[in-house]
Amino acid sequence: MRSLFILLITFMLTACASLLGGPKPFADIHLHFNWDQEELVPAEQAISILKKHNVQLAVVTATPADNALKLREAGGDWVLPIYSPYIDVDARYGWFHRPDVLTRTRKALQTGHYFGIGEMHLTIGLGPRRDNKIFTGMLALAEEFNVPVLLHTEAGSYKYMESVCRKYPGIRFLWAHAGGLLGADHSDKLLASCKNVWIELSARDPHHYGSFLVGKNKVSKEWMRVFKKYPDRFMTGTDPVWKASELHRWDRADEGWFHYAEFIAFHRHWLSQLPPDIEQKIRLDNALKFWLAKK
DSSP states (O other): OHHHHHHHHHHHHHHHHHHHTOOOOEEEEEEEOOHHHHTTSOHHHHHHHHHHTTEEEEEEEOSSGGGHHHHHHHHOTTEEEOBOSOOSGGGTTTGGGOTHHHHHHHHHHHTTOOOOEEEEEEETTTBOOTTOHHHHHHHHHHHHHTOOEEEEEEOSSTHHHHHHHHHOTTSOEEEGGGTSSOOHHHHHHHHHHOTTEEEEOOOSBTTBSOTTEETTTEEOHHHHHHHHHOTTSEEOOOOOOSOGGGTTOSSSOOOGGGGHHHHHHHHHHHHTTSOHHHHHIIIIIHHHHHHHSOO
16 A cells, blocks of 8 residues: 555656656665765755755765764655764774674664665775674664665675675665676676665766766666666665765865756766656656565
8 A cells, every 4th residue: 555655646746747847756865964065065955955856755874874864854754864884984994893883773773763774885805794793783683673775885796795685685785886887787697686686876977886878878788678677676866975086085075965966967867768667767666665665
């Protein structure tokens, strides 16, 4: 019944946007509201930006972790905070060595204010190992509280992610940036191997996780094939940080929210190249079902 209600609301939102000539409703499932972003854009202004671009569902993670709650407080129920292991600024690169990450995550999930866990970065050579006790403890909490996990992997093969999703079949995973720059073939194989994985295509431009595009921001034939094969397994988001190669600069705050219009326009452009039914799913419907439908 709830799924039917969500689909009805989706249809009404899309129809209204079409009649009014505004942008189509959008689910942005990869947002950040970090301490150094808040210095430039307070929560109320960030919400105003999202509303201006007709974002109907916003999934936000933050450093420190509880900063994500500020967007929900400013925006309402359509903003979904997820709890990050980056519980404070110092935890950004060493969270998997800190037992307090687990205790604080448990307390946060017990409040009912958080709708998932993430973003968690797993990078070959840097950590955490996939058997790291803090990492596996976070996955155990996801199972216990029945919340999805947003994972960002940096590896040379989809098999790195596959070893996680196959070990934890009861967790719904959202794979950030389609596994970085791994390509359509790796995504195809992972989706075939793990039924509990969905892929998100958050990218700031063609150069930052936008490898599913070729030429003048055209969806490649390989990716179009995968989208048509798995139309219900993809979502997208803007990941509004700037500049990606200079994160957490000591001398300047992150002005990513100032570029939000550029980021979302980039996504609307490539989405417009998809068949209408698939475009609707990736832009909005899949995210509504994944995050809001009763499991």
